[in-house]
Amino acid sequence: MKYGVNEHGYYGDFGGAYIPEMLYPNVEELRQQYLTIINDEDFKAEFNDLLKNYVGRPSPLYHAKRYSEKYGANIFFKREDLNHTGSHKINNAIGQILLAKRLGKKRIIAETGAGQHGVATATVCALMGIECVVYMGEVDMARQAPNVSRMKMLGATVRPASSGSKTLKDATNEALRDWIANPVDTHYIIGSVVGPYPYPDMVARFQSIISEETKKQLVEHTGKALPEYVLACVGGGSNAMGMFYHFLDDEDVKLVAIEAAGKGVDSGHSAATTFLGHEGVLHGSRTILMQTPDGQVVEPYSVSAGLDYPGIGPQHAHLYKINRAQYVSITDDEALQAGLLCSQMEGIIPAIESSHALAYLEKMKFNPTDNVVICLSGRGDKDLDTYIKYFNY
C-alpha cells in the first residue's frame, strides 16, 4: 500500500513509537503479534461474524436525495451512525477486544472524548466479560453525560481526568499512566489512529471496513466503485482513515478531511490542527500537533468533544504533508447549523462531529455527475443537549 506504514512504524516523516521504557514490552508485544492475529482465519471469522450480527454491518450507503438536489451532485451518506452503540467506534473496539483476548489480557482500559469510543469499549467488554476502565476528561463527562451513564450501565468504571484541559488529551495521558502501572494483564484500547506504532495502523485496518463496504455499495448504486469525493471529519482521525483507507491508492478520488475550527481558526479557541499545528511528538508518535514554540501542547477547543484533540494521527499528518488529502476546517456555528439542516432535510440527527463534515458541502462546487461520499460517523443522541441549548428548542 503506497500510503501505508513502513517496517519501523513510520508514514513518511511521521509515526514511530515514542514511549517510555515502561510501555515498551506492551507495545512490542502488540507490534510482534497484531498482524499475525488479525490475519488469522479464526480471528477474521469471529470479527466478521460480530460485525455482521452484533454491530449490524454492512452499514447502509444512503443516497441522500434532498441533499443531492441541494448541492447538485450525488451525495451519499455512509451510515456509521446506524451501528450498534451509535458510531464507527465499535468497529475498532470489536477488533481490539478479540485481539486482547488472544493476547490473554484480563483487563481493558480506554480513553474517550465524546464517549462514543468509551461506550463501544464498555460494550465489547460486557460482551466478553472483561473488566473495563474508561478515562474521560471532566469537561467531557459534563457535556456527554448520557454516554457516561451508558458506560456505567454497561459495567465500566469511568475515571475522570482532571489535569490540563480536562478533555481528550488528558484522558489519554491518564490511560497511558494506568497502562504503565499495569503492564502485564491490561490491554489499552486506543480509540483513534493515534498513539505509538502499531496503534495507528491497527486502528486504521479495523476501521477500513468503512471504505471496503463503500466501494462495493457504490458499484450497486452508481455502477462505479470510485467516487469523485470522499469527506470525513477529523479529530484524531479514525473515521476518516477508515473512510479513506481503500481509496488511498486511487489517486483520482479527492479526499477531504474536516477539522474543528471551534470559534474560528484564529480565535484562540480552535482544534484545527493542520492550520495551527507544527510537527512534533504527542502521545507516542511524531505527528502534527498544536503547541507553543517551546513544545508545550496547546489546549484545543471545539463544541464537539470527539474533535477536541490537539493532534491528528501520523498517517493523516503524512497525507496532509504530501497533499494526498485536503485538510479544511469548519466552525462550531457552521457545524451546528449543518446538523440542524441534516435533521430537517434527511430526518437524520448527526453527531456534531459528523456535522463538521456535512457543513463543508456548503463550501464545495460540484459537477452534476459527481459522486460524493460523506462518512456519517455517529448519531447525535449524545449531543442533543448541545443542540437544544444552541437552537433554544
Next chain:
Amino acid sequence: MNRLNQLFAAKKDNLLSIYYTAGYPALNTTVNIAEALEKAGADFLEIGFPYSDPVADGPTIQHSSEQALENGMTLNKLFEELTELRKRVTIPILLMGYVNPIVQYGVERFCKKASELGVDGIIVPDLPMYEYEALYSAHFINNNLSNIFLVTPQTSPERIRKIDELSNSFIYLLSSSSITGGNLQLTHNIEDYYKRVKAMNLNNPAIIGFGIADNATFKKACEYANGAIVGSKFVKLLGEENYMEKIPAFVKGIRG
C-alpha cells in the same frame, strides 16, 4: 570524559542523585537549589525541564511541572540559569525531560547548547532506543553527552544488553514498572530483578530510581546498584515553607 564518567570512575557505590524540576517552586530557584544540594552532599543532579503532558510522571512531579510552566519556565530560560549554575556548582548535571520540547528546540542545537553550558547527560523517558540510535545518537556523542536509558522489571535481558552497549555512563533501573512517586516495595520479584541485573555484570554502573524516599530504601537500593535517585520526595520538600533550610537535613536523612 564528561563529569559523569569521571564521577563513576572515582566512586563506585552509595552514589546519591537528586531530581527536581526547573522553575519550581519559583522561577530562578534552579541554581540555589543545585548549590545547596551539592553542599549537602549529593553526587549528581537531575534537573527536569517541564512538559505539559508528562505521561511517565506521578502527581507530585506532574504538579511541579504545571507550576513551573505557569511560572514561565522554558528551555531558553533554563539555559540562561545553567550559565550561572556552572559558575557555582561542579558536580555532574543531567537534564531530564520529554522529547517534544527537544524536537522543537532542534535536537542538534539542543545537544550543542547543553554541552556548552556544562551539562553532562540527558534523560528522555519517551525517546526509545530505536529512535535514539537512528535519529539522535550522533548529536549526543559529538557533544560528549551521555544518554541514559531506563530499564524496568519487564525489560528483557537481550534489551538490557543492547542498552548497556549504547550507554556510556550509567543505566537507570526503575524500581518498578510505574510512574514516578510510587512506594518502593521490596517484594521478592523486585529483589530477583535487581539480582538478575547485577548478575549480568554490565559494563555500565546502575542507579536505581522511582520510589527511593528515605534511608532504608536508599540503603536497600545501594545493595544492588551503585546508587539511587530521589525525585518525588524531594520535589514534595520544595513545596514546603523554608525548603532551602531543610535541604541539608533532607540529604543527610537519605544518606543516613
